Amino acid sequence: MSDSKTAFSGQPDATSLVDVTGTGGELHQTLPQADAQACLTDNFGHRIADNQNSLKAGAHGPTLLEDFVLREKIFHFDHERIPERIVHARGSGAHGVFECTHPIPELTQATLFQHKGATCPVFVRFSTVAGGAGSVDTPRDVRGFAVKFYTDAGNWDLVGNDIPVFFIQDAIKFPDLVHSVKMEADRGYPQAASAHDTFWDFVSLVPETLHTVLWAMSDRGIPRSLRMIEGFGVHTFRFVNAQGASHLVKFHWKPVLGIASTTWDEAVKIAGADNDFHRRDLYEAIERGDYPAWDLGVQVFDEEWAARQPYDVLDATKLVPEEDVPVRIVGRMTLTRNVSNFFAETEQVAFLPSNIVPGIDFTNDPLLQGRLFSYLDTQKSRLGTTNFHQIPINAPRCPFQNFQRDGLMQTHVPTGRANYEPNSLATVGEEAGPRACPSTGFSSFAGLSGQEDAGHKLRLRPESFADHYSQPRQFYRSQTPNEQAHIASAIVFELSKVGLEHVQTRVVSQLRVVDEGLAARVAAGLGMDLPERATPAREPVDLRLSDRLSIQKQAQPDIRGRVVGILFAQGSNVASIRALQDYVAKEGGSTVLVAPRVGKIAVSEGVLKADGQLAGSPSVLFDAVCSVLLPEQAQRLAQDAAAVQWFADAYVHCKTIAHCKGTQVLLDKAGVVPDEGVVSLEDFPRVGVTRHWMREASVRNLA
Ligand code: HDD
Numbered sequence: 001m002s003d004s005k006t007a008f009s010g011q012p013d014a015t016s017l018v019d020v021t022g023t024g025g026e027l028h029q030t031l032p033q034a035d036a037q038a039c040l041t042d043n044f045g046h047r048i049a050d051n052q053n054s055l056k057a058g059a060h061g062p063t064l065l066e067d068f069v070l071r072e073k074i075f076h077f078d079h080e081r082i083p084e085r086i087v088h089a090r091g092s093g094a095h096g097v098f099e100c101t102h103p104i105p106e107l108t109q110a111t112l113f114q115h116k117g118a119t120c121p122v123f124v125r126f127s128t129v130a131g132g133a134g135s136v137d138t139p140r141d142v143r144g145f146a147v148k149f150y151t152d153a154g155n156w157d158l159v160g161n162d163i164p165v166f167f168i169q170d171a172i173k174f175p176d177l178v179h180s181v182k183m184e185a186d187r188g189y190p191q192a193a194s195a196h197d198t199f200w201d202f203v204s205l206v207p208e209t210l211h212t213v214l215w216a217m218s219d220r221g222i223p224r225s226l227r228m229i230e231g232f233g234v235h236t237f238r239f240v241n242a243q244g245a246s247h248l249v250k251f252h253w254k255p256v257l258g259i260a261s262t263t264w265d266e267a268v269k270i271a272g273a274d275n276d277f278h279r280r281d282l283y284e285a286i287e288r289g290d291y292p293a294w295d296l297g298v299q300v301f302d303e304e305w306a307a308r309q310p311y312d313v314l315d316a317t318k319l320v321p322e323e324d325v326p327v328r329i330v331g332r333m334t335l336t337r338n339v340s341n342f343f344a345e346t347e348q349v350a351f352l353p354s355n356i357v358p359g360i361d362f363t364n365d366p367l368l369q370g371r372l373f374s375y376l377d378t379q380k381s382r383l384g385t386t387n388f389h390q391i392p393i394n395a396p397r398c399p400f401q402n403f404q405r406d407g408l409m410q411t412h413v414p415t416g417r418a419n420y421e422p423n424s425l426a427t428v429g430e431e432a433g434p435r436a437c438p439s440t441g442f443s444s445f446a447g448l449s450g451q452e453d454a455g456h457k458l459r460l461r462p463e464s465f466a467d468h469y470s471q472p473r474q475f476y477r478s479q480t481p482n483e484q485a486h487i488a489s490a491i492v493f494e495l496s497k498v499g500l501e502h503v504q505t506r507v508v509s510q511l512r513v514v515d516e517g518l519a520a521r522v523a524a525g526l527g528m529d530l531p532e533r534a535t536p537a538r539e540p541v542d543l544r545l546s547d548r549l550s551i552q553k554q555a556q557p558d559i560r561g562r563v564v565g566i567l568f569a570q571g572s573n574v575a576s577i578r579a580l581q582d583y584v585a586k587e588g589g590s591t592v593l594v595a596p597r598v599g600k601i602a603v604s605e606g607v608l609k610a611d612g613q614l615a616g617s618p619s620v621l622f623d624a625v626c627s628v629l630l631p632e633q634a635q636r637l638a639q640d641a642a643a644v645q646w647f648a649d650a651y652v653h654c655k656t657i658a659h660c661k662g663t664q665v666l667l668d669k670a671g672v673v674p675d676e677g678v679v680s681l682e683d684f685p686r687v688g689v690t691r692h693w694m695r696e697a698s699v700r701n702l703a
Contacts, residue, residue, distance in 0.1 A: 091127035093346035110359030131192025145231035171370015492525030565622035
């Protein structure tokens with residue numbers, strides 16, 4: 001072997017530029033300035049001469065242990081991954097701003113609610129619950145909706161979900177719930193799915209789960225977009241005003257774009273077409289300036305009102321119907337900026353329900369109380385250090401100082417020797433450090449007089465937590481017949497994946513207490529006899545139905561934020577395409593041009609470039625589809641399964657299909673039957689983007 005230098009260096013012309021020093025170049029005084037900024041270095045600032053080849057003893061010789069450049073690079077790479085979140089591992093984040101629109105100083109002294117127009121930066125992370133960090137965006141699942149407000153009085157984290165209730169009443173059951181829904185312990189599957197034995201086994205034995213289970217089995221569990229989900233703080237919290245008067249409060253996020261969902265068949269197909277459907281949708285909307293927004297609303301009530309309700313407001317498996325306590329809008333959150341680095345921000349963000357500001361306080365909800373411990377603890381295990389609050393995404397934007405010291409990855413350099421208090425160092429002119437501020441600091445609400453929270457140590461739940469069926473019944477019966485069919489079908493699907501027959505039986509016997517009709521549908525769907533009705537600890541009552549619990553009852557045709565797919569091919573009429581694009585853009589939506597192939601395509605006048613290729617852009621990715629095809633092109637596409645499926649799916653997913661006459665042959669092949677949602681291109685604006693649910697009964701056997 002020759003020791004001479006190899007002829008091939010593999011060195012590119014330019015290295016990528018990363019400012020790793022943060023010193024503004026002052027440490028490179030002896031080096032040329034331009035070079036100092038451009039030059040690749042290791043983590044200790046040593047310039048790297050060759051980033052392509054490791055150091056070898058001869059061109060074909062062994063790699064040398066001495067190669068500190070190689071070792072540092074591989075060492076850092078080997079440790080790039082940190083433990084993923086035990087739940088909510090898959091998430092997407094964005095920055096934004098919260099603006100107070102309706103001040104409520106009479107209710108709370110929280111600084112962010114004092115003045116109309118006052119703003120505060122926020123960071124939001126949406127997530128699925130059960131799947132791992134790389135799992136798909138569209139399983140049937142609850143969605144996390146965690147908001148960090150960087151207020152001038154410290155961070156306030158509202159760590160909620162897109163469903164207003166939770167599976168369990170007491171935090172001590174959380175590990176059991178999560179173990180049951182995650183992939184099964186022995187076999188390592190299913191990933192990101194609740195349709196398996198252990199989850200439903202747990203559900204069938206713990207009837208307090210039923211309310212949230214019904215929400216998850218409803219269309220809420222398969223949202224169309226993160227921009228179109230509601231958010232809920234779930235627990236009852238407490239507002240405290242400057243005079244010390246208190247009210248109970250529940251927090252709601254109302255999407256400006258309205259609530260929208262997919263169908264189950266669609267969600268499954270989206271998972272194949274685009275693993276990152278929700279993450280991409282959020283990212284692209286923000287990139288194009290179509291900023292997602294939510295109104296923050298509060299339901300405010302007092303203890304006397306709460307005491308009169310047939311449920312306990314401290315029980316997280318219960319909601320307060322909006323018809324009983326209307327949601328009062330207090331502000332708007334707008335997401336205006338994508339993260340610059342997914343790991344540094346979305347992955348490292350650490351939410352803590354214990355992050356609270358003066359004016360907002362906890363209640364004795366036993367689920368909330370457990371969370372106050374769990375999140376702080378989990379961040380240490382995920383991020384490796386008690387100093388996780390120093391990571392930029394977690395650090396408050398207001399000054400913070402205390403006597404907490406040292407620890408792994410300490411990045412602050414406190415000066416002086418005052419690391420304790422009280423101290424008298426100021427008397428000798430030394431820095432004495434901060435002191436508590438009784439008037440502006442956080443003081444816990446002491447409780448209402450006459451209602452002291454004290455008693456014997458007991459492991460039990462209050463009697464008022466005993467009714468597990470009235471609100472699930474209210475939820476189910478408040479849905480439209482079509483939505484009820486979706487719930488029944490979803491439960492049939494999930495239970496059809498359950499191998500343990502006694503679990504199926506027990507679930508149906510529980511459903512009989514919720515609603516006999518629902519139980520009968522599920523039993524029929526599973527081909528089983530109706531089992532005995534479960535014996536509830538407390539018989540349910542019929543609560544007043546609530547339209548606000550239904551998505552369909554609130555839905556309006558709306559193109560805002562929606563995506564319309566336009567199929568064209570060679571020779572298509574460009575004026576029709578432009579007219580569609582203009583209309584959708586004017587109404588606040590966006591369009592994607594789909595063609596049999598990408599690249600430039602000759603149309604009636606000039607050429608048009610497709611955004612997506614037909615087989616790679618199935619109609620499940622769009623809210624409505626339009627087709628501008630010459631008869632001969634449609635004829636050709638009628639031989640292409642991707643084209644036929646494009647229309648067949650749009651049809652069975654109950655979407656608007658707007659088409660020119662030429663497309664008819666393709667529609668016939670796809671089994672599209674004319675109805676109010678299948679219209680000419682000219683009629684598209686009249687029908688708009690909506691779901692034509694009346695179509696569903698003719699295209700799908702629902703339970
Ligand atoms: Fe939780 C994460 C929401 C009950 C323990 N939870 C987590 C996230 C959301 C929620 C949105 C993701 C935060 C992020 O994006 O980083 N969790 C809820 C809601 C609950 C709830 C709305 C009930 C009302 N959670 C709950 C309980 C416990 C936990 C009862 C434990 C006793 N949750 C955790 C956790 C996680 C978490 C294990 C995992 C990652 C993290 O905290 O930061 O500590």
